[in-house]
Amino acid sequence: MKSGMVKRMLAAALAATLIVTSAGTTDVWAAGSEETVSVSVEETEESTENVKTASSSNLITNGDFETDASGWTFLLGGGDYSPNLKKGTDTGMTNNTTGYINIWSENEAEFVMSQEITGLSAGNYTAMLSIDGANDKTADLKFYAGDESTVLSTENGWNNWSTFKVENIVVDESGSIIIKIAGTLGAGYWFDVDDITLTKNLSDGEEKTEAAEALNTLITACEALTESDYTSDTWSALQTALTSAKAVYGDKDNKTVEELTEAKTVLQAAKDALVDAGIVDTGADGIFVQKVDGLSDDFIKGVDVSSYVSLIDSGVTFKDWNGNVIGDQEFFSQLKEAGVNYVRIRVWNDPYDSNGKGYGGGNNDLAKAKKIGKWATDAGMKVLIDFHYSDFWADPGKQKAPKAWADYTIDQKVTAVSDYTTASITELLDAGVDVGMVQVGNETNNGVCGESTWENMCRIFDAGADAVHAAGEAKGKNILVAVHFANPEKSANYATYAKNLNTYDVSYDVFASSYYPYWHGTLDNLTSTLKNIADTYDKKVMVAETSWATSLEDGDGHENTVRKGNNDTKVDGMDYTFSIQGQANEVRSVISAINNIGDNGKQTFKRQDILCQSACL
Structure with missing residues (x-):
């Protein structure tokens, strides 16, 4: 890892509370076989000429x-x-x-x-x-x-x-x-x-009138803006475009539809390019960010640091803002200083083969979780433990039970999940780790712990949830339980997941979602989908994972998921450049989308939370 990477990661974390973007998206539809059927309805008395x-x-x-x-x-x-x-x-x-x-x-x-x-x-x-x-x-x-x-x-x-x-x-x-x-x-x-x-259907005259009215409406909107709200250079550019647009509108009778439309397009672009005067330069590689208004004090702003120990063991060094190499506790304290208040740590049951060789991905067993969790706690941050209930990665494409549980019946798995979760959370708490939330499974769209029917999945979820709540209560702590899914763009599926959790009476607190703009649709859809669940089932909602690439270049010889020719094509939701600033914009936009869910009046909690997975680790 390059020495500047920690700076970029911290900039992204800081961006979680300070940055904004509002780029537009473009829908593309290429028609296949087309058929046009015309039906002539009653003729109007008006002339249809032109x-x-x-x-x-x-x-x-x-x-x-x-x-x-x-x-x-x-x-x-x-x-x-x-x-x-x-x-x-x-x-x-x-x-x-x-x-x-x-x-x-x-x-x-x-x-x-x-x-x-x-x-x-x-x-x-x-x-x-x-x-x-x-x-x-x-x-x-x-x-x-x-x-x-x-x-x-x-x-x-x-x-x-x-x-x-x-x-x-x-x-x-x-x-x-x-x-x-x-x-x-x-x-x-x-x-x-x-x-x-x-x-x-408009005549030539009606079309021209509509274009002129649209231009005038935009002119009026621009004239209502206040200069002090925006940076001087973007305000100046708007005034130039506004002067030209007013001249075109003033001579609208002699202008074509195309000229009126072009004037509106130019003025709209200048208006969209306005930069709020509240924009702040973080000083981190020239990243400009804007505060997300209305975040509650307990809104989670976090990073996934599961690979930290393995990176250090591989010889990676982290540095402070001044370029000085820092130790483990200094690193986590710097995260806290940058605005991070939660870290997420994945836990695999036994990520090693029979020879003791790790499977990779950080080899995240409970021992590493205790070590990372204690550093985070001592720095003043809370910890989210992400149990995969597997020996390696669990996601929508694979939900393999741990090898020690491979031949278990569902009843035996329920008991094993309960015992393993109780022992793990108790050990973490005894080690001084401030566990604030626990995921009982990771991206469990199609299964968990080798089970794929909803009845059995919910038995696993509930066993884990009950164990977390009981282990926390035994130590005088209220620990939240999250159930985690992916693909929020499929809103009907999310509604079904939440309904099934309710049907089988799973005792969870937080409905968690992954959100990667490459695959998971628009932020408006994310807000709408999670708000529906929050309002319907009186649950907290959160984004448990998100990221954005700072470059399409290969930095380590290991092929990236996002690279040239792969996941780099702009689709709905991908409104950011592949740059450090683009990553900052993505993180801020996701936080804003979750914050926009707002208080629904029914929830025990005042604000929905977000946990962001760093794209740098």
Whole structure:
């Protein structure tokens, strides 16, 4: 490890409370096999000369299904129905890499999804959607816009999206219309739907008026800003763009739609580039960060330091801000000084083979956890113990029981988990480690300790949770228990996990999630998904792991997960550069996303917490 790495890690930790970014994302959809069906609806009395279809903004609420299916009503077989929220990057689609919803019916049933749009101006409209689905099952499905409809077909099958259109839709003075997909779904039939739009057809004159109004609205918003709130250079750039935009708007009658739109684009870019005057230079490699407002005193800001002992044993040295080599206790004290208040330490039951050779990854047994935990405690930080209930890495792809428990029945595993957890927590507490939280499993989407049914998984979770609570109470401590999952972009799955934990009465306190922007969707979805669980089940929520690469270069000869040509393609949620500043921005953004969950009024705890895994270790 290079000597400057500790500085970068500490900068990232400090960024946990001080930094901000708000870059935009771009959705990409490459259509596969396309089919357009036009339905001519009642002619309007207005002249349609020089009409431009779909030139105004989409009037549908949530027609792209990027984070959820809100705004729509779903019925299947006469009862309420919840569609599956999916993303093309997760399902292997090549013709749609964004979010969409999936509908499936086990039996033949009537299906309706609908949305009423109100407050429309009278005129002529166009509705569109994209769909793919089963080509070996039957369905009688239509796309309705008001009283008119067109037949939908999924004859091209999965990943071959077809576009269907209803044109010349007349909206009268009532200003309302119902958009819906409805019909009979055959047994086993499924389909996906995305990009539902409703747009008003504008004449040349109307399109120009709309562009001018949009520019004027932005001008007004910029004029309402206060100079002292922003840095002088970014404020000056805004004023230059604002002066130009006002000149264009003042001559709007002689400007084209393209010129009006360009002026708005330039002004919006200058507004988005404003830097808050509260931005602070941390002095750490020139990283600029901004405080996250509203964090409670007990909000967790942490790093995973599980590999620390192995790094030291390998000859790694850490240095202070002035370049002086520091010892173990000084290192942890420096973490505390930088704003870290928790460290996370993974624990494997027996990470060694029959010859005593370690499996790697830090060889994190209980002895190392005691050593690291005591340094952290003496520095004034709390400790989260991450039991994998395995001898090596446990994650959604593998949940192997420890070799000593390999042939155990579920009853024997429950007893073993309880005894092992009780003994381990008691030993840590007796060693003076301030254990504040314990994970009973790591990324347990598909299993834990070799068990894959929810009934057995929950028995393992509950055995661990009860043991943690009892061991803590025996020492006069209240230790929180977290159950940990990955893939928050699959919000429906998270809802199912939380429901199963509730059904089997698991005595946990915190619903924990991993969040890696390369794979796990947008921050808005993260906030929404965890808030739903917090509000529904009265639980604390947290991010137990997150990271961002500072470079795509290979620094040690060991191939990185994130490198050139692998996980470096920008998708939703990846709004950061591969740099130290980018890492700081990612950490701050995740903290802000969790903080945005807010107090829901039902929880025992006042604020949801976040624990960030350092990308430097």
